[in-house]
Amino acid sequence: MSRPTFIRIRTFLVPLAGVALYYFVQTVSLLFCSSFFKDDNTASLLTAHYGTYIMLTAACMFVVLFIWLYVGRKSTYQTVRRDRLPLRSLLLAIPIALAMLGISNLYMLGVSALSEHILFIKNFLSDYVGSTSLPNSVTGPEAVLYYIGAGICIPAVEELLFRGIILGEFLLTMKKDTAVILSAIVFGTMHMQPVQIGYAFICGLILGYAYLDRKSTR
Numbered sequence: 001m002s003r004p005t006f007i008r009i010r011t012f013l014v015p016l017a018g019v020a021l022y023y024f025v026q027t028v029s030l031l032f033c034s035s036f037f038k039d040d041n042t043a044s045l046l047t048a049h050y051g052t053y054i055m056l057t058a059a060c061m062f063v064v065l066f067i068w069l070y071v072g073r074k075s076t077y078q079t080v081r082r083d084r085l086p087l088r089s090l091l092l093a094i095p096i097a098l099a100m101l102g103i104s105n106l107y108m109l110g111v112s113a114l115s116e117h118i119l120f121i122k123n124f125l126s127d128y129v130g131s132t133s134l135p136n137s138v139t140g141p142e143a144v145l146y147y148i149g150a151g152i153c154i155p156a157v158e159e160l161l162f163r164g165i166i167l168g169e170f171l172l173t174m175k176k177d178t179a180v181i182l183s184a185i186v187f188g189t190m191h192m193q194p195v196q197i198g199y200a201f202i203c204g205l206i207l208g209y210a211y212l213d214r215k216s217t218r
Helices: 009-037 042-072 074-082 087-115 119-132 141-171 176-190 194-216
Strands: none
Touching (some): 009 042, 009 176, 087 119, 087 194
């Protein structure tokens, strides 16, 4: 990896553009689903068709991100397209995933305990439970699409965006630790919901350092 250079305007514009693009695609996907299923009520629309919405979002993001990588940074596109995942990295992914799951559970236990004593945390937790329980009512083919989208496609999209593009941009102009922390902050705050921000930031740190380890073994 080349040495970091001076921070430039694009160091901050690229993350902002990436997050804005993600929200734009989500909005367009929601509007398309609303028009296609003829349902203007967001809650009822997502309750019935969350799987379609999340898969459409993932598919659009894949297209947009690969165009971005190909047009803006062809060398990065070639790396993403041709890079092979060795057995070591596959095996390493298992404890990393378990660690993130365990840390997230501990985090949620801590938030739950604090919510019994602090009112605003209780309100945040209530909002979080309400937003995350929405897909639970999805059934049939929509449920299958949801689990594929939420479990595989959206995480892949977010890795391309936050670790592939945003962290990659930070690494060009700053030290590794600073780059990972900043990318984790962007990843956390992108979720917007206060309870999610915390564990998303922690997961962003873990994934960021895992990304650096992967690059160092190439």
